[in-house]
Amino acid sequence: MDLVVNGVEHSLDLDPRTTLLDALREHLGLTGAKKGCDHGQCGACTVLLNGRRVNSCLILAVTLDGTEVTTIEGVDHPVQEKFLEHDGFQCGYCTPGQICSAVGMLDEVAKGWPSAVSTGEDHLSDADIKERMSGNLCRCGAYPNMVPAIREAAGR
């Protein structure tokens, strides 16, 4: 099958059971997406599929023939610099997923999609950011530093 990752086309011969996450990590050497739970419960494996954030551990790679995948290795976004500035991580294992998730989430906000806690026109309050980012766990508890990082990356 052909998988386009970060703009590069790869020809892969995969077991049909191989998830996108394992294809990236074990077959393409792209280990930026992390395996935290392999069940879509922690968000560490978050990547962007045609710009939308997904848990790559829940997607079989064979279903993605011709899809554009963006992993942390292909992300160049102000949220990364803001994570450094605000110390938005400690161990770093959830970080690529947090950043991919934030990038995807800011695009959702730009499209006007409300979250469960959105009120009025403001879809990017701190409560919004937390709600929208709650699929990405951080056991180090760097959440209070990630929220301003994401807010500022959005120009607020």
Added chain:
Amino acid sequence: MTTTTERAVGQPIGRIEGPDKVRGTARYAAEYQVGDDLAYAWVAQSPVARGTLTGVTVDPLVEADDVLAVLWHGNAPRLGAADDPELAVLQSDRISYRGQALALVVARTLEAARRAAATLSLEIDEEPHDCVLRTEHPDLYTPEKVNPAFPSETTSGDVEAAFAAAPVTVDVTYRTPPLHNSPMEPHATTALWANDDLVLYDSNQHPPGVAAAVATVFELPPERVHVITEHVGGGFGSKGSARPNAVLAAMAARVTGRPVRLALPRQALFSMVGHRTPTIQRVRLAASSDGHLTAIDHLAVSHTSRLFEFAEQTAVSTRHMYAAPNRRTGHRLVRLDMPTPRWMRAPGEAPGMVALECAMDELAVALELDPIELRVRNEPTVEPESGVPFSSRHYVECLRRGAERFGWGDRDPRPKQRREGDWWIGTGMAGATYPTMAQPSTARARRLPSGDYEVSIAATDLGTGARTILTQIAADALGVPVSQVRVRIGDSTLPKASVAGGSSGSASWGWAVTGACQALRSNSSSDEAVFDSTELVQKQEKDGKHAFGAHFAEVRVDAVTGEVRVSRLFGMYAAGRILNPRTARSQFLGGMIMGMGMALHEEAVLDPAMGTWVNHDLAEYHVPAHADVESVEAEWLEEQDDQINPMGSKGIGEIGIVGSPAAILNAVWHATGVRVRDLPARLDKILPHL
């Protein structure tokens, strides 16, 4: 001597490996490319809590082309005697807990290994098991010591007479559930043999310790095992020593002649790598009517496994918190058919201070005394049990300054007084403490031809900021800017470091780094200096050295659902010299947030019939998520302590989880009048009483 270089220590320098972490290029144990013939291992775990494994049958049709080996005690290589019985993997037919590794499948692909392991037929003679911790258990015993080497029992004065005479007493039992460290990176090892040398890319908190433990079981000289631990995705104690994954991966690599990767699935972490023991704690406090404690009595009951004795030091912090002429602490243990409990962030202090600090709150209510004032009235002048003066304490200052910063002053002490819409609102506080320790370590400093410096020590950075802080310490000791210092850590072949545990990393490694750098700086004729801190550390007085703090919480409790939200969590600490305010603040906040999880969310739920925890994943074992966390802040006092180590630093990685759960529980009482003495404070424990 004068220097024009601004001191690096104390500066909020960003994490050195930060750019690698935000770009996804930082490598963790399962991420090394080690050859085209890499094989994958998958563990088959015991489906029963007690019994014997009599056979393993492999379906020859399952993944036949890809399976390379199926190992179990019937065919696995014999290992040498392990210091830790959990490392004697696949050596015996005995099943000691549900989830124990019984077999290992090695295959060419991850998918094949997983499928083959799931289809193995394990023949087991099951026996009745006992997994329930209870205070009336007939097999309760008093361990000789509790971790790491404290006496199990202490007593002074006449506790019973003091209780009989006291006008005000509190006698309460608090229960904390089994908890799981749940680092984001599951335990993983990539193993390869190069002739008779073993290389392990392993996720752990102590590369030299893992190398030594693995060398012992494979009967190799320690220098033949090389452990590489460049980055660690969190550990919180669960990676403090070698875990079965390291031995299993090495064994699989030896048998198959290939490099082998074993990344434990998340579910396996709940049984295979340790947990915090559940505790049942009875705390009795006796006081005069003006709020002076006359007796403190703290008895903690916890469990351990059949494999070995792990004795959580739950009541130890009670030995130095408050003054009282009559005092007693004790521990009881029972061996159950359960996985071995291990260290989890602030082992001992975290559960122990829940009971003590909630009991103090209950006493303050009984005395009609402000809980801060109660603590101030019982401030000891020396460490109560040892009689040794504190190297520094400043607990009262943390209480007072914290109260001021939090806005405690105008608090109505009565419960269930403040209602805003559907929310009952309350505030609570609790003290915090954590021992200040240092362990022997060795560091090497080199002057490079470029004029820069290389400082090496086999330490690890599991998100603590160790790499950054050691760079700052080295820069100051060398008298150069941090840009001229390169710190090498995360490799067992570097000079020997102590474990990243007990909040002792910065103190232990920083001591050795300071020594090596000072030695190099004072000897211009040599380009290298090595410093071993063993002698200095060993002759240090161990008693009387602690960090202290105070936690404050404001909660709101939904009057309709009983849901608790923590609106504000605030910590004020006296933790010696803060080496890097940016990373220190993050550590404090992280500990407090884990403390919030302990107070409200985290709980391994035992199914006694199955002998296991039913919620063994991150969907059902709820760790705090973004939306759970509102305002969390940490501040600290400027504290100078010249008796602890050359940097004057105390450990900060664990104190945030000590006392923060109690502050939240005390706030829940203040908001609602409901005392939750059985953690976590789930809504079903509150709602019936609202």
